[in-house]
Amino acid sequence: MSRALILVDVQNDFCEGGSLAVPGGAEVARRISEHVTAHHQEYAAIVATADWHEAPGAHFSDHPDFVESWPAHCRVGSDGALFHPAAQRALHHVQAVFRKGHHSAAYSGFEGFTVDADRRVGLAEWLRDRVVEQVDVVGIATDHCVRATALDAAKDGFQTTVLLHLTAAVAPQTTERALRDLREAQVRTTGEVVSG
Numbered sequence: 001m002s003r004a005l006i007l008v009d010v011q012n013d014f015c016e017g018g019s020l021a022v023p024g025g026a027e028v029a030r031r032i033s034e035h036v037t038a039h040h041q042e043y044a045a046i047v048a049t050a051d052w053h054e055a056p057g058a059h060f061s062d063h064p065d066f067v068e069s070w071p072a073h074c075r076v077g078s079d080g081a082l083f084h085p086a087a088q089r090a091l092h093h094v095q096a097v098f099r100k101g102h103h104s105a106a107y108s109g110f111e112g113f114t115v116d117a118d119r120r121v122g123l124a125e126w127l128r129d130r131v132v133e134q135v136d137v138v139g140i141a142t143d144h145c146v147r148a149t150a151l152d153a154a155k156d157g158f159q160t161t162v163l164l165h166l167t168a169a170v171a172p173q174t175t176e177r178a179l180r181d182l183r184e185a186q187v188r189t190t191g192e193v194v195s196g
């Protein structure tokens with residue numbers, strides 16, 4: 001069965017020093033590079049998602065609650081929106097980048113699109129075109145964009161695994177809820193979430 005790897009939002013703003021730093025983010029970027037270097041031949045496809053915000057409305061707040069609203073992050077064209085340098089060796093193997101959240105929160109990579117021959121292609125369609133049936137999901141943050149991407153993958157019929165040792169989380173309470181949601185959606189998880 002064909003398996004794909006989805007790298008979720010391994011961007012500067014979500015790593016130490018970024019505007020919405022998740023503890024352990026840079027370590028996750030480094031580990032993802034190691035994982036991809038060692039295992040890229042086992043994947044039929046490797047893709048990345050990226051938060052890519054212009055005007056995402058209430059997703060940004062000057063008084064964020066860090067659950068539903070956040071400090072400004074990953075603005076189109078900013079350094080914070082770039083992939084973290086420690087993920088560079090992984091990005092070398094990435095075949096397509098799915099950008100999301102121009103005008104919305106867009107936690108899930110399945111809300112994003114890549115441009116292929118002047119046409120916007122969503123992640124589910126792109127994976128199906130390559131006869132992918134299983135996906136591994138890794139990246140930042142476990143309790144938000146990784147969670148939403150994995151839940152959508154399962155909903156779209158992909159056999160989904162989250163490699164938790166290649167994810168970093170914002171907070172314990174939302175992580176607990178995320179892991180429960182993933183289990184209920186028949187998403188497999190392996191390993192332990194990286195903490196900062």
Ligand SMILES: [Zn+2]
Pocket residue numbers: 051053059073074101105
């Ligand atoms: Zn965002």
